Amino acid sequence: xxxxxxxxxxxxxxxxxxxxxxxxxxxxxxxxxxxxxxxxxxxxxxxxxxxxxxxxxxxxxxxxxxxxxxxxxxxxxxxxxxxxxxxxxxxxxxxxxxxxxxxxxxxxxxxxxxxxxxxxxxxxxxxxxxxxxxxxxxxxxxxxxxxxxxxxxxxxx
Numbered sequence: 485x486x487x488x489x490x491x492x493x494x495x496x497x498x499x500x501x502x503x504x505x506x507x508x509x510x511x512x513x514x515x516x517x518x519x520x521x522x523x524x525x526x527x528x529x530x531x532x533x534x535x536x537x538x539x540x541x542x543x544x545x546x547x548x549x550x551x552x553x554x555x556x557x558x559x560x561x562x563x564x565x566x567x568x569x570x571x572x573x574x575x576x577x578x579x580x581x582x583x584x585x586x587x588x589x590x591x592x593x594x595x596x597x598x599x600x601x602x603x604x605x606x607x608x609x610x611x612x613x614x615x616x617x618x619x620x621x622x623x624x625x626x627x628x629x630x631x632x633x634x635x636x637x638x639x640x641x
Contacts (some may be wrong), residue, residue, distance in 0.1 A: 490516065493554025494547060495565045499528045502544055503591070506551050514552035518544070519588045534585030536638040538578030538612040545607040546570045548591040549623055552605075568633060569624045571602075576619030578609075587611040592620070601625045 487506035500549070504525055507515040518553060520526055520536045530536055554565055583589055589611050596604040602624055609617040 486512065487555065488558070490551050493551045493558065493565065495550075495567050498525065501525060501547070502540065503547050503551065506555065507590075507624045509552055509555040509624060514534075514548055514555070514593050515523055516544075516548045517588060518587055518591070520583050530585070531582070536583040538581040538583065538617065541578045541609055541619065542570070542576060542582070542621070544575050544589065544591050544609060545573075545593060545605070545617075545619065545621050546623070548593045548607070549605050549621055552593060552595075553603075553625075564624065569626060570593065571622040571624050574620040575624070576617070578617040580616065583609070583611070585617075589616070596620070636640070 487509065489604060490503040490506055491497070491501055493506065502518060503516045504518045507517055516524060518524065520530065520534070522530070522534065526536050528538060543554060552567055553568060557566060589609050591607070591609050593605040593607045596606055602622070605623070607619050607621050607622045608615055
């Protein structure tokens, strides 16, 4: 099966779109890829040594969850991209604290539980068969009214 670009599933634009490809999506999982390199989408965030700091693990995992959700919305005929939120992460570990320069990262998310608005995903980032980061990401799908309220906080009307 072929997949659209991550930009077609996510509410992100450059430079905040951190994924290059969607490799697979099933009812309960998704796999995306990105390369840590000076010409890729991660270039603005790399260290002087060409590595990607480990704290980007959460965003890579969250965007892969977003691609999973966006693909499912697309399959259901919903053309609009929905804004989701990360509630938090549990047991998020990036053992080396970085993703090495030149590495091709594979981000895998597996659905643990989901209801209409909340989801929990077991996530891993690997490169060349080695696991570089793992964690559980918990997500929330706000309603249109909640988003309006959130983004209008503090505005004068």
